[in-house]
Amino acid sequence: MMQITDSQKEELIPPILRLAFRPFFLFGGAFSCIALVLWGFVLSGSVAFSPYGNLLFWHSHEMLFGFASAIVVGFLLTAVQNWTGIPSIRGKKLAVLVGLWLSARLLLAFSISPVWLSTAIDLAFLPLAGYWLAKPIIAVGQMRNLFFIPILVLMSASNLLMHLGVILAMPELYQHGFMSAIWLITLLMTVLGGRVIPFFTANGLGRPKVEAKPWLEYLVLGSTWLVFAIYLTGAVYYLPKSVLGGLLAVCASAHLVRALRWRIWSTLSVPLLWSLHVAYWFIPIGLFLMALAYTTNWLSVSTAFHSLTVGAMGNMILSMMCRVSLGHTGRQLIVKHAIIWAFFAVLIAALIRVFGVVLFSNMSFQLIIIAIGGWCFAYGLFAYVYYPVLTQPRADGRPG
Known part of the structure; x- marks a missing residue:
């Protein structure tokens, strides 16, 4: 046989x-x-x-x-x-x-x-x-x-x-669930970002990789784990807001130093790189905004959370999907011009959903609708451009 x-x-x-x-x-x-x-x-x-x-x-x-x-x-x-x-x-x-x-x-x-x-x-x-x-x-x-x-x-x-x-x-229970999930995905982005962003940047620009500083990595990962644990266990509801705000500010500062060491300004000519860096920058931004939300009346916790969801998740997911889809179908890591527009669209959607709603609160509904439009434009372009990539065999004939 x-x-x-x-x-x-x-x-x-x-x-x-x-x-x-x-x-x-x-x-x-x-x-x-x-x-x-x-x-x-x-x-x-x-x-x-x-x-x-x-x-x-x-x-x-x-x-x-x-x-x-x-x-x-x-x-x-x-x-x-x-x-x-x-x-x-x-x-x-x-x-x-x-x-x-x-x-x-x-x-x-x-x-x-x-x-x-x-x-x-x-x-x-x-x-x-x-x-x-x-x-x-x-x-x-x-x-x-x-x-x-x-x-x-x-x-x-x-x-x-x-x-x-x-x-x-019990609405408070499902709110607790989605807040825990947001911090968990933020933790996942923190871990994956630390692994891939310096590596991709070094390969894409042909320069030495920025080596991690152990003390900084312990601070970034440890503080992010701690924030997640505080939310998951429900300790967030019992801690003084000043303590929680201080912890979030420390965590944000650690992420900020980490992001600065990766030098986003050197990646601006490579869309697959700057889109990843921009996504990561929304993590310290979101953490700082969360600290402000707990210690001032300047903005709501919900708005701060959208920096992590629309900002960090929205940008990082789009960038990683484009990179992985090209790499695992045997294609060059060069995105089409339409996808560059998609990167800009999801970035603008995040800025509008977070900062636009804060600065122009009287127009919050209209701005949310615009942000939705920006997201759908970006991810709709991804689905359109990558449909043939994802539904056809690898370009190099290999399995996968």
């Missing part, structure tokens, strides 16, 4: 299911546009929408556990193949994971009963992804990257808190 070779097996799998970044980047990016357009229509009163939970729950949950989680899973299940040398999930297994994610989005949007079914399907996504991520890491004993498994477990716990808030009719 003739055996089917690995290359023949690869050809039997649709290109979009050959690595996790393909479906999750494409569907996740497109979904963020759909979710925000719908949110904009709801805010303007143009659409009556009754999703699972309530409108605020759905917006915050879906941008974190619909959009951001999909990109995180797509990135990690792609990267693990490079880390371990063991093929990641593809084909049927990947289809199951994508189907689970899509089913949760539909069930929550249309509030389909029974509630336990919607909750169970949504909660199953991250643990299943974590299982398939852990297998190759454990198989090769790569403890350094095992760090990402607790991250997915904690994200699952934050998701559970949000669902319990709906089931038990």
Whole structure:
């Protein structure tokens, strides 16, 4: 009997299911546009929408556990193949994971009963992804990257808190869940940023890598972990605001020094680099704004949080999706001009959503709608430009 070779097996799998970044980047990016357009229509009163939970729950949950989680899973299940040398999930297994994610989005949007079914399907996504991520890491004993498994477990716990808030009719519980998730993703960006930004910058500019200073890394990571722990455990509700504000300011200062050492000004000619640096800069900006929100009446905590979500997450996710999609499909790391416009659009959306709303509070609704437009323009361009990249075989003919 003739055996089917690995290359023949690869050809039997649709290109979009050959690595996790393909479906999750494409569907996740497109979904963020759909979710925000719908949110904009709801805010303007143009659409009556009754999703699972309530409108605020759905917006915050879906941008974190619909959009951001999909990109995180797509990135990690792609990267693990490079880390371990063991093929990641593809084909049927990947289809199951994508189907689970899509089913949760539909069930929550249309509030389909029974509630336990919607909750169970949504909660199953991250643990299943974590299982398939852990297998190759454990198989090769790569403890350094095992760090990402607790991250997915904690994200699952934050998701559970949000669902319990709906089931038990306790809004403060689901608010606690999404705030914990935001800090957790910020922690993830802190770790990944420290790994990839100096490396990518050195390679892209052909210069020596900026070496990490151990004392600074301990301060950055330690203070960010501490902030996350304070939120996750609920200690944030008991600490004096002056203490919390001081801790956030220290954490922000450490991130600021770290970002300055990477020299963003030297990357301005390379869009795939400056977009990453800009994203990281929103972390110290967001932390400083959080410190101000807790110690003054100058702005709300919600506005400060949007520096971390629209600013840091929005910019970093777009930049990383573009880079990973090119690199893992055998293409040169050069973005098209349309994507440069997308980088500018999501940056402007973040600046408007954070600083525009603060400086022109009487126009906050209009500015939020403009920010939504900027985000959708950016991520819509990504979906349009990268659709053929993500749905066709690698340009170099290799598997993946």
